[in-house]
Amino acid sequence: MAQLGNSDRHRSWAEPYKIKMVELVHMTTRAEREAAIRKAGFNTFLLKSKDVYIDLLTDSGTSAMSDRQWAGMMMGDEAYAGSENFYHLEKAVRKYYGYKYVIPTHQGRGAENILSKILIKPGDFIPGNMYFTTTRLHQELAGGTFADIVIDEAHDAENEHPFKGNVDLSKLEALISKVGAKRIPYVCIATAVNMAGGQPISMANMKALRAFTQKHGIPIIHDMTRVAENAYFIQQREKGYRSKSVAEIIKEICSLTDGATMSAKKDALVNIGGILAINNKKLYEKASNLVVVYEGLHTYGGLAGRDMEAMAIGITESVQDDHIRARVGQVEYLGNKMLEAGIPIVKPIGGHGVFLDAKRFLPHLQQSVFPAQTLAAEVYLDSGVRSMERGIVSAGRQKDTGKDNKPELELVRLTIPRRVYTQAHMDVVFESVASVYEDRKKVRGLKMTYEPKYLRFFQARFARI
Numbered sequence: 491m492a493q494l495g496n497s498d499r500h501r502s503w504a505e506p507y508k509i510k511m512v513e514l515v516h517m518t519t520r521a522e523r524e525a526a527i528r529k530a531g532f533n534t535f536l537l538k539s540k541d542v543y544i545d546l547l548t549d550s551g552t553s554a555m556s557d558r559q560w561a562g563m564m565m566g567d568e569a570y571a572g573s574e575n576f577y578h579l580e581k582a583v584r585k586y587y588g589y590k591y592v593i594p595t596h597q598g599r600g601a602e603n604i605l606s607k608i609l610i611k612p613g614d615f616i617p618g619n620m621y622f623t624t625t626r627l628h629q630e631l632a633g634g635t636f637a638d639i640v641i642d643e644a645h646d647a648e649n650e651h652p653f654k655g656n657v658d659l660s661k662l663e664a665l666i667s668k669v670g671a672k673r674i675p676y677v678c679i680a681t682a683v684n685m686a687g688g689q690p691i692s693m694a695n696m697k698a699l700r701a702f703t704q705k706h707g708i709p710i711i712h713d714m715t716r717v718a719e720n721a722y723f724i725q726q727r728e729k730g731y732r733s734k735s736v737a738e739i740i741k742e743i744c745s746l747t748d749g750a751t752m753s754a755k756k757d758a759l760v761n762i763g764g765i766l767a768i769n770n771k772k773l774y775e776k777a778s779n780l781v782v783v784y785e786g787l788h789t790y791g792g793l794a795g796r797d798m799e800a801m802a803i804g805i806t807e808s809v810q811d812d813h814i815r816a817r818v819g820q821v822e823y824l825g826n827k828m829l830e831a832g833i834p835i836v837k838p839i840g841g842h843g844v845f846l847d848a849k850r851f852l853p854h855l856q857q858s859v860f861p862a863q864t865l866a867a868e869v870y871l872d873s874g875v876r877s878m879e880r881g882i883v884s885a886g887r888q889k890d891t892g893k894d895n896k897p898e899l900e901l902v903r904l905t906i907p908r909r910v911y912t913q914a915h916m917d918v919v920f921e922s923v924a925s926v927y928e929d930r931k932k933v934r935g936l937k938m939t940y941e942p943k944y945l946r947f948f949q950a951r952f953a954r955i
């Protein structure tokens with residue numbers, strides 16, 4: 491697909507595709523939603539999808555596949571070993587990301603599990619530009635401790651730094667002096683940092699980090715789940731990148747790292763799948779041996795042949811400028827409507843969703859009564875729009891003391907699935923959030939009535955105070 495000429499850039503972000511099949515959704519009444527959210531313990535993860543009108547819970551595995559991807563599904567080579575589709579996937583990863591070896595996994599956390607097991611020893615520290623829920627848990631289960639080295643601006647919802655995913659090298663330096671480079675198996679760098687609100691890391695920062703870590707002999711592992719969105723922001727915001735294609739920028743980002751884990755359920759436009767990619771042959775051999783234990787043979791890693799084919803095609807589609815411009819354009823459309831109405835959101839608007847700042851939205855609620863959890867439930871009640879909490883519930887408890895982590899950011903994420911909803915849906919989402927905002931003073935908080943041990947946000951239950 492040709493890149494749009496610069497003269498066309500001023501036009502609207504309209505989608506570079508048309509709709510050829512639709513899925514009907516259920517419309518519900520307020521009384522039905524009240525019953526549904528109570529039954530779900532005020533946790534949007536526990537709602538039934540049939541009770542949801544516009545589903546912005548996550549952009550994970552919720553993309554609409556293209557006609558080409560569906561055609562690819564029909565070409566599944568369901569051989570146990572050496573499926574043709576695996577070689578297509580390997581080719582796409584090498585071509586667009588540039589990593590040498592690739593192992594498919596059932597999804598991102600499958601890759602995180604294998605990577606953590608081969609690289610982390612008990613007592614190690616893994617610095618990263620903000621934590622991610624599953625990433626940190628696998629690091630901890632392998633005996634490691636996560637260390638946050640993202641810049642301070644990332645923890646401030648109102649700060650408009652264009653690259654809030656950047657690493658603060660002085661934080662990394664301090665960690666190295668404290669524990670020693672030997673206890674840092676790698677630095678984990680996420681592109682378009684999810685927990686900060688889909689905020690990018692700059693190429694300049696990646697390069698500085700690369701130079702710094704090479705001095706200390708520390709590799710960089712790339713959580714490339716949202717690399718295309720990050721590359722788009724570099725193209726738009728960073729000096730010297732305006733005339734580069736998103737595909738070129740992606741390849742350059744990857745070239746500054748030694749390997750990657752990826753949930754292909756996000757940028758790579760598939761409903762299931764992930765990869766572990768690595769340049770070092772010895773590490774690849776270890777990983778491809780371990781994947782047999784947890785996922786499946788190294789040429790399918792828990793996926794059907796057809797899933798790998800859809801992923802190979804999805805990777806190709808995901809790096810096209812027209813695609814990513816419309817994807818981020820839709821998110822910005824929704825975010826700008828919120829900003830114009832004075833609704834508090836994380837700024838700048840991120841790549842995969844609009845993040846409501848529950849601290850400023852519901853300033854009368856203490857963090858102990860779960861403002862973001864409460865707000866997500868209220869938006870659902872108002873309109874059937876499903877969002878999710880990214881605040882104190884998601885942050886979980888401290889590994890050693892068992893106390894609640896108390897994150898600065900208390901957010902509700904309205905995550906936009908790729909190629910699924912229209913501009914009119916975005917208008918409804920905005921109208922609903924605006925009406926909850928109008929009545930915000932009436933909103934009361936929640937108490938937790940059930941807390942599971944791992945990743946509590948998925949399954950915790952709450953009741954109204």
Ligand SMILES: *Cc1c(COP(=O)(O)O)cnc(C)c1O
Nearest residue numbers: 597598599622624684715753755
């Ligand atoms: C979703 C996600 C993961 C985990 O991937 P799954 O496919 O859900 O297992 C890891 N890192 C980031 C940044 C993610 O957004």
